[in-house]
Amino acid sequence: MRRLSRIHLFLSIFAISVAGVVAHAQECLDCHGNEDLDPLRPRLSIRADAFNQSVHGPLGCQTCHTDVRGFPHQDVHLPQCGNCHKNQEQNFEDSVHGKAVARGDNEAASCQSCHGSAHMVKAVRDVTSSVYPLNLPRTCGTCHGNADLAQRHGISVSNPYQLYMDSIHGRAISHSGLLVAANCSSCHGTHDIRTTSDRESKVSREKIPGTCGACHAGVASIYQTSTHGQKFQAGDSRAPVCIDCHTAHQISRVDTEAWKLEIVKECGSCHKQSLRTYRDTFHGQVTSLGFTVVARCSDCHGSHDILPPSDPRSSVAAGNRVKTCRKCHQQAGVSFAGFDPHADRRDKARNPGLYYTALVMNVLIVSVFAFFGLHTLLWLIRSALERRKQGGPAGD
Amino acid sequence: MSEARDPAAPTDAQPLERTQAPDEPAPRTIEKYYYRFRVFHRITHGCVMISFLGLAATGMPLRFNQAVWANRFSQTIGGFGAIRFFHLVFAVVLTMCFLLHLGYIFHLVFIKKERGIFSGPSTLVPQWNDARDLYQHFKWFLGLGPKPLFARFTYWEKFDYWAVFWGMAIIGTSGYVMWLSTFFAKFLPGWLFNVALLIHADEALLAVWFVFAIHFFNSHLRPEEFPMDLVILTGRVNERKFRTTRAVEYSHLVEQGKLSAFETTSPEPWLKLFGRIVGFTVISLGLFLFGLTLWSFLNE
Numbered sequence: 001m002r003r004l005s006r007i008h009l010f011l012s013i014f015a016i017s018v019a020g021v022v023a024h025a026q027e028c029l030d031c032h033g034n035e036d037l038d039p040l041r042p043r044l045s046i047r048a049d050a051f052n053q054s055v056h057g058p059l060g061c062q063t064c065h066t067d068v069r070g071f072p073h074q075d076v077h078l079p080q081c082g083n084c085h086k087n088q089e090q091n092f093e094d095s096v097h098g099k100a101v102a103r104g105d106n107e108a109a110s111c112q113s114c115h116g117s118a119h120m121v122k123a124v125r126d127v128t129s130s131v132y133p134l135n136l137p138r139t140c141g142t143c144h145g146n147a148d149l150a151q152r153h154g155i156s157v158s159n160p161y162q163l164y165m166d167s168i169h170g171r172a173i174s175h176s177g178l179l180v181a182a183n184c185s186s187c188h189g190t191h192d193i194r195t196t197s198d199r200e201s202k203v204s205r206e207k208i209p210g211t212c213g214a215c216h217a218g219v220a221s222i223y224q225t226s227t228h229g230q231k232f233q234a235g236d237s238r239a240p241v242c243i244d245c246h247t248a249h250q251i252s253r254v255d256t257e258a259w260k261l262e263i264v265k266e267c268g269s270c271h272k273q274s275l276r277t278y279r280d281t282f283h284g285q286v287t288s289l290g291f292t293v294v295a296r297c298s299d300c301h302g303s304h305d306i307l308p309p310s311d312p313r314s315s316v317a318a319g320n321r322v323k324t325c326r327k328c329h330q331q332a333g334v335s336f337a338g339f340d341p342h343a344d345r346r347d348k349a350r351n352p353g354l355y356y357t358a359l360v361m362n363v364l365i366v367s368v369f370a371f372f373g374l375h376t377l378l379w380l381i382r383s384a385l386e387r388r389k390q391g392g393p394a395g396d
Numbered sequence: 397m398s399e400a401r402d403p404a405a406p407t408d409a410q411p412l413e414r415t416q417a418p419d420e421p422a423p424r425t426i427e428k429y430y431y432r433f434r435v436f437h438r439i440t441h442g443c444v445m446i447s448f449l450g451l452a453a454t455g456m457p458l459r460f461n462q463a464v465w466a467n468r469f470s471q472t473i474g475g476f477g478a479i480r481f482f483h484l485v486f487a488v489v490l491t492m493c494f495l496l497h498l499g500y501i502f503h504l505v506f507i508k509k510e511r512g513i514f515s516g517p518s519t520l521v522p523q524w525n526d527a528r529d530l531y532q533h534f535k536w537f538l539g540l541g542p543k544p545l546f547a548r549f550t551y552w553e554k555f556d557y558w559a560v561f562w563g564m565a566i567i568g569t570s571g572y573v574m575w576l577s578t579f580f581a582k583f584l585p586g587w588l589f590n591v592a593l594l595i596h597a598d599e600a601l602l603a604v605w606f607v608f609a610i611h612f613f614n615s616h617l618r619p620e621e622f623p624m625d626l627v628i629l630t631g632r633v634n635e636r637k638f639r640t641t642r643a644v645e646y647s648h649l650v651e652q653g654k655l656s657a658f659e660t661t662s663p664e665p666w667l668k669l670f671g672r673i674v675g676f677t678v679i680s681l682g683l684f685l686f687g688l689t690l691w692s693f694l695n696e
Contacts, residue, residue: 282574286458335584338585340586354587354590361595362598368602379533379614387619
């Protein structure tokens with residue numbers, strides 16, 4: 001009973017104070033609720049209904065506008081968000097946006113750029129908030145969908161908004177309304193956004209596996225055991241992280257035809273020699289032609305779990321090759337698996353049979369066309385001369 | 397232009413013009429025709445021609461897989477499944493031609509006991525005469541001697557024949573090895589499949605360029621025959637052309653008194669029209685494919 005009355009007392013005080021604040025706000029809105037208060041300074045006009053529904057509505061006016069003491073009032077300063085939102089302000093000041101604002105860059109994002117006017121700001125969980133997960137990409141995209149702006153500020157990705165919206169993450173947001181799908185802030189952070197070159201950034205090369213792994217935990221743990229993950233952990237800067245294969249913003253479903261063909265080239269951007277020799281085989285020719293019915297890199301080597309052939313657990317280790325071939329060629333045996341999927345006709349040591357066959361074929365082709373090329377050329381000239389001499393058809 | 401384009405039917409004969417020709421002093425009303433290729437040969441050549449063109453068209457996109465035309469073409473005809481299907485169908489057709497031809501040779505040798513196919517003026521087997529003909533032909537090219545007199549098959553025709561024979565054997569074998577790879581792997585080492593693709597692709601490129609450039613020039617596109625020699629489609633050659641271009645065979649038949657056995661009439665107009673349509677289509681497609689592959693090869 002005593003406990004109940006205490007809650008009662010607390011609620012009463014709260015209600016009275018809120019009522020007081022609201023009553024006070026109503027007083028301000030008597031003037032500032034007028035749309036035509038000052039046509040030269042439209043920001044002085046506040047939409048009363050929007051303000052009352054905003055997350056700041058219950059705070060009234062004087063919580064922020066502390067320098068307004070009565071009416072008439074003069075010299076009202078712009079309130080600082082950081083007065084209340086201290087952590088956010090701290091993070092913002094260290095962020096790429098905050099530093100740009102401090103430099104006097106008037107295009108850099110401030111609080112209002114993302115959250116909208118303080119008089120209309122909504123809670124993050126509110127579906128009408130500009131920073132609600134499903135709305136955030138569009139909000140970031142107002143600047144980061146502008147190639148001119150990117151160029152002016154030396155941002156290397158000129159239109160990440162467009163790339164993102166076409167990605168599996170963007171489609172999950174825009175088509176499926178999936179709240180758990182990665183939006184801009186999932187990878188880049190919110191108030192603490194930093195450049196990729198900043199080691200503290202969530203999207204710095206060192207932090208990428210951790211950032212992606214925050215959602216893709218299963219894949220991340222497999223990656224850590226792979227040769228790529230091991231090299232990454234050992235500090236090898238050439239070791240690929242998630243974005244090297246999947247890209248950063250254009251991340252695609254892995255079962256689309258376009259991706260299946262693209263990923264072969266992605267592997268080849270580091271493994272140049274392997275891509276070249278793959279292209280010399282039937283598998284590589286068919287994928288190059290644009291069809292995915294044959295083996296691609298990952299069909300034999302795996303994807304997140306890639307291990308070097310020297311590792312007995314690798315799918316391309318000598319002991320596992322027959323099993324790997326049988327994924328497609330069910331009847332494959334030991335001899336079949338002796339086929340070299342990366343045979344090089346120029347490598348005498350690795351593929352002697354192929355090397356000497358290529359040599360013979362080259363000699364054959366060159367000699368046939370050298371001989372008949374000359375034969376044809378001389379014949380053509382002679383026939384033309386004969387025709388001219390006879391003034392008509394060559395006598396044949 | 398050759399007689400292949402000369403409508404030599406009686407109604408077309410124009411005595412006034414003909415008397416002006418130096419080697420034809422007497423006006424003639426009816427020109428004699430002789431069979432050069434019987435129906436069996438023409439059908440065999442037709443099947444080889446169509447299946448070779450089909451194999452080239454469905455195989456070259458894989459060889460020049462980076463080229464835009466290769467991608468477009470294979471997409472257009474229905475994707476990889478389609479080019480694979482057509483390639484294999486044409487491969488089987490060409491294999492049948494090959495086996496049919498081997499059967500024909502077998503029949504000639506063992507049933508009909510025709511020894512003439514291995515030597516003499518109608519053989520396709522290279523003879524010492526061919527080396528002499530080649531030498532004399534080159535001399536003629538350089539204006540150092542008269543044009544040699546040829547038998548039923550010239551040295552370049554023999555080369556065509558044996559190139560196709562060798563090509564079918566080697567490309568066919570390597571093709572079947574790859575097609576039925578898991579079967580052949582039961583008794584062939586794995587590295588041989590790498591070799592099979594290399595041989596198949598290089599030999600095919602050699603064959604395609606040879607046929608679409610050298611064979612086309614030798615048999616159709618050189619000034620004497622331009623734009624095409626219809627003999628493989630109509631099977632018939634007129635008396636004057638036979639006498640001049642196959643002089644050795646002609647005089648041999650005259651000596652033996654066998655010439656009349658080959659005598660026939662001029663090809664019917666529909667047959668000549670058919671021949672021209674087929675010939676023009678195949679030569680155009682072949683040259684087009686030659687151009688595409690050569691261009692892609694030079695841009696590799």
